Amino acid sequence: MNFDYSQLKTQFQQTLAKSNEPAELTSLRQAAFQQLKNAPLLKVTKFNFHNWPLITNQVQSFSLSEADLQLTDNEQVKVTVNPQVIAVKLPNSLKEQGVLITDLVSATRKYPQMINKYLATVIRPEENQIAAYHTALMNLGLIIYVPQNVQLDGPISLTVNFEQQRTTNFHLLIIAGKNSRFQIIDHLIASQQQETPLTNFTEIIANENSEVHFSSLDHLSQKAPAYYQYRAAIKDYAKVDWAVGLMNECNTVGEIDSELIGEGAHANSQLIALTANDQQLGINNRVTNRSPHSQGLINQRGVALGNSRLIFNGIGQIIHGAHGSEAEQQNRLLMMSPHASGDANPILLIDENDVEAGHAASVGKINQDQLYYLLSRGIPRHQAQRMVIRGFLSAVITAIADRDVRQKMVNILERKLKENA
Amino acid sequence: MAILQIKDLHVAVKDEETHQQKEILKGVNLKMQTGEIHAIMGPNGTGKSTLSQTIMGHPNYHVTQGDILLDGESILDMPVDERARKGLFLAMQYPAEIQGVTNAEFLRAAINARRPKDDQISVMDFLQELDQNLELLDMKESMTERYLNEGFSGGEKKRNEILQLLMIKPSFAILDEIDSGLDIDALKVVSRGVNSMRSPKFGSLIITHYQRLLNYIVPDVVHVMMGGRIVKDGGPELAKKLEAEGYAGLRDELGLKIDLVDEDD
Numbered sequence: 001m002n003f004d005y006s007q008l009k010t011q012f013q014q015t016l017a018k019s020n021e022p023a024e025l026t027s028l029r030q031a032a033f034q035q036l037k038n039a040p041l042l043k044v045t046k047f048n049f050h051n052w053p054l055i056t057n058q059v060q061s062f063s064l065s066e067a068d069l070q071l072t073d074n075e076q077v078k079v080t081v082n083p084q085v086i087a088v089k090l091p092n093s094l095k096e097q098g099v100l101i102t103d104l105v106s107a108t109r110k111y112p113q114m115i116n117k118y119l120a121t122v123i124r125p126e127e128n129q130i131a132a133y134h135t136a137l138m139n140l141g142l143i144i145y146v147p148q149n150v151q152l153d154g155p156i157s158l159t160v161n162f163e164q165q166r167t168t169n170f171h172l173l174i175i176a177g178k179n180s181r182f183q184i185i186d187h188l189i190a191s192q193q194q195e196t197p198l199t200n201f202t203e204i205i206a207n208e209n210s211e212v213h214f215s216s217l218d219h220l221s222q223k224a225p226a227y228y229q230y231r232a233a234i235k236d237y238a239k240v241d242w243a244v245g246l247m248n249e250c251n252t253v254g255e256i257d258s259e260l261i262g263e264g265a266h267a268n269s270q271l272i273a274l275t276a277n278d279q280q281l282g283i284n285n286r287v288t289n290r291s292p293h294s295q296g297l298i299n300q301r302g303v304a305l306g307n308s309r310l311i312f313n314g315i316g317q318i319i320h321g322a323h324g325s326e327a328e329q330q331n332r333l334l335m336m337s338p339h340a341s342g343d344a345n346p347i348l349l350i351d352e353n354d355v356e357a358g359h360a361a362s363v364g365k366i367n368q369d370q371l372y373y374l375l376s377r378g379i380p381r382h383q384a385q386r387m388v389i390r391g392f393l394s395a396v397i398t399a400i401a402d403r404d405v406r407q408k409m410v411n412i413l414e415r416k417l418k419e420n421a
Numbered sequence: 422m423a424i425l426q427i428k429d430l431h432v433a434v435k436d437e438e439t440h441q442q443k444e445i446l447k448g449v450n451l452k453m454q455t456g457e458i459h460a461i462m463g464p465n466g467t468g469k470s471t472l473s474q475t476i477m478g479h480p481n482y483h484v485t486q487g488d489i490l491l492d493g494e495s496i497l498d499m500p501v502d503e504r505a506r507k508g509l510f511l512a513m514q515y516p517a518e519i520q521g522v523t524n525a526e527f528l529r530a531a532i533n534a535r536r537p538k539d540d541q542i543s544v545m546d547f548l549q550e551l552d553q554n555l556e557l558l559d560m561k562e563s564m565t566e567r568y569l570n571e572g573f574s575g576g577e578k579k580r581n582e583i584l585q586l587l588m589i590k591p592s593f594a595i596l597d598e599i600d601s602g603l604d605i606d607a608l609k610v611v612s613r614g615v616n617s618m619r620s621p622k623f624g625s626l627i628i629t630h631y632q633r634l635l636n637y638i639v640p641d642v643v644h645v646m647m648g649g650r651i652v653k654d655g656g657p658e659l660a661k662k663l664e665a666e667g668y669a670g671l672r673d674e675l676g677l678k679i680d681l682v683d684e685d686d
């Protein structure tokens with residue numbers, strides 16, 4: 001990655017000196033920065049992002065905004081993050097049960113041990129260069145902690161607006177206590193006015209027998225690229241479902257990763273992406289079965305329009321000893337333009353005999369039977385195509401827990417398809 | 422009044438294995454007008470579905486000779502959706518399933534495609550009409566919020582084709598084996614739906630293997646198709662005769678040299 005290391009270093013040290021963060025964060029940043037020079041880049045097969053301007057010298061301050069907590073009597077959990085404020089609306093009842101939603105700095109001040117135990121342990125700074133950079137220069141952070149045995153009925157809805165004229169390194173840390181259960185609905189936005197890049201990290205720790213459902217609808221339109229690194233560490237009999245919708249306009253690269261650490265752990269990793277114009281998007285969707293009887297499913301659907309390039313790598317790894325495990329994956333792409341390019345690559349790395357593993361991949365054109373059926377009812381071709389595409393993506397869209405968010409997703413989809421018709 | 426005319430129609434398909442064009446229809450002539458119900462009967466593999474798909478404009482079927490005229494205008498160069506908006510409808514033998522698109526949304530899109538942009542059907546009018554038709558077809562309201570044909574049983578799919586027919590109100594409807602796989606009650610319901618469309622502004626071409634359907638929807642004309650041609654026309658009694666005697670008798674009577682699929686050598 002191209003960047004001026006010595007300049008970044010000077011700047012990092014100056015910023016660190018003037019910040020008055022808790023010591024835990026400062027030392028984490030310092031350790032991470034040490035790795036920055038030598039750590040490798042994340043490998044995304046058939047996708048090159050070496051020259052993307054992801055690392056910049058524009059982080060002038062770590063001053064993560066402090067959360068403003070508002071306790072409510074209704075059941076909704078709503079978090080709004082924007083440049084000025086992290087606003088948290090939390091029902092009294094959940095606060096009483098110990099649910100914690102706050103910014104990373106406040107959390108580190110109050111619960112240094114918990115932060116030490118979890119932050120940057122799922123995605124470690126030494127793994128790759130962007131992880132090192134991100135961890136050293138995080139400047140927007142949020143933690144969601146649900147204690148053991150607490151189960152939320154409604155979703156935690158989180159809207160993050162990256163409308164800030166500075167590079168953002170956003171970190172979301174989600175900790176699910178034993179037997180806890182909850183849903184998070186994440187909505188990331190940035191407009192075209194935005195010119196700076198984003199690194200967007202989510203770490204989930206799903207403790208024994210917990211269930212976390214993470215849906216997201218992202219619509220990042222900034223001019224600079226976005227880097228994603230989402231990873232869940234899933235313990236015994238815990239379950240994490242991802243339903244990620246990448247409706248970004250910007251170049252996007254990254255990885256969604258489920259580590260099935262515990263026996264009987266389960267992950268279902270669903271992703272859709274739509275690319276248009278000259279956009280490039282490359283994603284690893286990775287599930288690693290490390291323990292017996294773990295189950296990992298990958299389902300990704302992508303649509304490439306215009307001159308865009310879309311790469312889906314489905315990476316299923318079964319470690320020796322993870323007997324009785326299951327790994328299934330589907331990677332499907334629709335190419336809607338002769339100038340679009342893309343690939344759906346299933347990559348299976350299996351080091352254990354007693355497993356069930358399967359994969360399907362396709363890169364193709366829109367389903368002609370479905371299209372014909374709609375046309376035969378008089379529905380004009382462009383509209384019919386949009387409906388067929390929606391059908392193609394539907395398996396993943398329906399995995400998004402919230403009806404309004406699903407509708408929003410469909411609206412963005414329709415709009416993008418119309419613009420690129 | 423509208424007229425659909427098929428003139429000396431020859432149609433070929435490309436065989437997917439040999440990549441060679443194979444002629445299926447070998448000179449079909451047929452003329453029908455609104456107000457009339459026509460039935461086509463014929464042995465398996467004789468080209469009935471080919472004829473209906475060709476009228477609708479399915480891209481796999483290539484017209485090599487002849488013409489299809491709607492009110493005197495050739496429709497051969499018209500894309501499928503335009504043919505539909507001109508008044509043609511095909512209830513398919515195997516309707517497609519589309520996840521993520523509800524039946525109701527699909528129906529509204531089909532209706533609105535026929536109306537000007539500034540005069541789209543109101544939600545109230547749409548629902549009112551939908552309710553009436555659901556009742557006529559003994560269909561549950563919940564069917565309309567389900568995804569288009571997805572997970573529908575064979576019979577439900579057929580009913581859903583007729584629901585579309587009632588909502589879209591075409592001038593000509595081709596019903597390809599609308600009765601196959603239907604139980605007796607469903608057969609009556611579907612026939613009731615089609616009969617409710619009968620008017621001077623509606624015509625239908627019904628493809629069936631079973632004379633029984635024609636007891637419920639009584640045709641004005643019965644055509645027999647064999648070997649890619651219409652070989653005989655008659656009234657409803659022709660269907661009864663075929664039911665009793667089979668196709669081999671008629672073939673021999675007409676002195677045709679055609680192999681029937683299920684015939685022993």
Ligand SMILES: Nc1ncnc2c1ncn2[C@@H]1O[C@H](COP(=O)(O)OP(=O)(O)OP(=O)(O)O)[C@@H](O)[C@H]1O
Pocket residue numbers: 434435436437445463464465466467468469470471472481
């Ligand atoms: N798309 C196609 N590709 C190849 N062959 C085709 C295609 N469509 C039809 N045929 C062939 O054309 C012939 C006529 O088929 P068609 O489906 O029109 O018969 P049909 O009269 O509708 O029969 P059935 O009563 O069994 O429905 C058959 O031999 C069939 O295999």
Ligand SMILES: [Mg+2]
Pocket residue numbers: 469470471514597
């Ligand atoms: Mg047929």
